Amino acid sequence: MATEAIEAANVADDKSLLKVLVFAARAVDPILFEWARTLKVSEAALEAAKKFGYVGGTPGLMTRPQPGRVLDPNKSLVADHVKSGDELELVDTGGGV
Amino acid sequence: MTVLPATDVRAVVEEELVAARAWASRNAVGLEWIPDALELRMTLSQLATAEDFFFRGRFDDYQAIAPHWQCVSGAWAGGDVLSDYPKPQEGLPRPSIYLVHAVAGVRTPVICAPFNRLAYSEHKGPHGDWGAPANWLAARQGHVRATTIPDMLSVIQLHFLTTRGRHA
Numbered sequence: 416m417a418t419e420a421i422e423a424a425n426v427a428d429d430k431s432l433l434k435v436l437v438f439a440a441r442a443v444d445p446i447l448f449e450w451a452r453t454l455k456v457s458e459a460a461l462e463a464a465k466k467f468g469y470v471g472g473t474p475g476l477m478t479r480p481q482p483g484r485v486l487d488p489n490k491s492l493v494a495d496h497v498k499s500g501d502e503l504e505l506v507d508t509g510g511g512v
Numbered sequence: 513m514t515v516l517p518a519t520d521v522r523a524v525v526e527e528e529l530v531a532a533r534a535w536a537s538r539n540a541v542g543l544e545w546i547p548d549a550l551e552l553r554m555t556l557s558q559l560a561t562a563e564d565f566f567f568r569g570r571f572d573d574y575q576a577i578a579p580h581w582q583c584v585s586g587a588w589a590g591g592d593v594l595s596d597y598p599k600p601q602e603g604l605p606r607p608s609i610y611l612v613h614a615v616a617g618v619r620t621p622v623i624c625a626p627f628n629r630l631a632y633s634e635h636k637g638p639h640g641d642w643g644a645p646a647n648w649l650a651a652r653q654g655h656v657r658a659t660t661i662p663d664m665l666s667v668i669q670l671h672f673l674t675t676r677g678r679h680a
Contacts, residue, residue, distance in 0.1 A: 440662035442531055443530060443534040473656075481540065507666070507670075508670075509654060509655050510607035512607040
């Protein structure tokens with residue numbers, strides 16, 4: 416019974432959305448996104464980039480405040496420890512050289 | 513060769529500086545605009561050493577041509593001095609923009625990104641394959657992309673976070 420309750424709670428938790436405030440260098444104001452916990456970081460970054468008007472590049476998300484950590488694009492938001500109420504910064508993660 | 517009137521450039525830069533200043537404020541970054549010189553100065557403090565580094569952007573002919581970015585001394589002078597440039601850490605997930613290349617056999621530092629005029633071979637940079645710096649807005653697969661001033665500052669800072677010490 417207890418196991419069933421935990422599983423049910425996990426399912427409900429998975430379905431709930433993360434509310435994350437995203438900043439971008441080119442915008443004065445942040446945008447609030449509501450994302451599925453299981454959404455991949457790369458997909459969230461792409462959605463945010465589009466919303467802020469970025470075209471091309473390699474969008475990524477970094478934790479705030481500085482010094483932040485660039486999230487792993489291959490992980491889900493929840494797997495990379497993003498929580499509701501977090502603030503993230505949209506960054507371009509392309510390389511130099 | 514200057515193509516655009518300074519007043520036009522100043523207007524474009526100052527429009528972009530609104531977001532740049534907001535970015536600098538929320539990231540505790542020092543930013544100063546010298547309008548008469550069309551020069552932007554950014555100071556970043558290195559996490560590993562607590563040393564300050566000084567980034568100077570010059571915007572003559574912006575946006576017709578990529579701006580001109582260098583690391584300089586604390587007196588905002590120079591631009592080719594190796595020790596004014598931060599040194600990337602080993603084993604980074606992406607190649608750093610803080611590069612040293614050879615110009616006539618001399619080790620020369622450069623902020624190697626499409627938004628820096630000095631990365632193009634026309635300006636003694638390593639990139640003959642990027643065409644002219646007037647093509648700086650073209651997308652280049654895998655390379656950093658920054659098409660506004662605040663986006664440039666963000667890229668410069670992101671790569672700076674993974675540096676330790678100075679080039680020597």
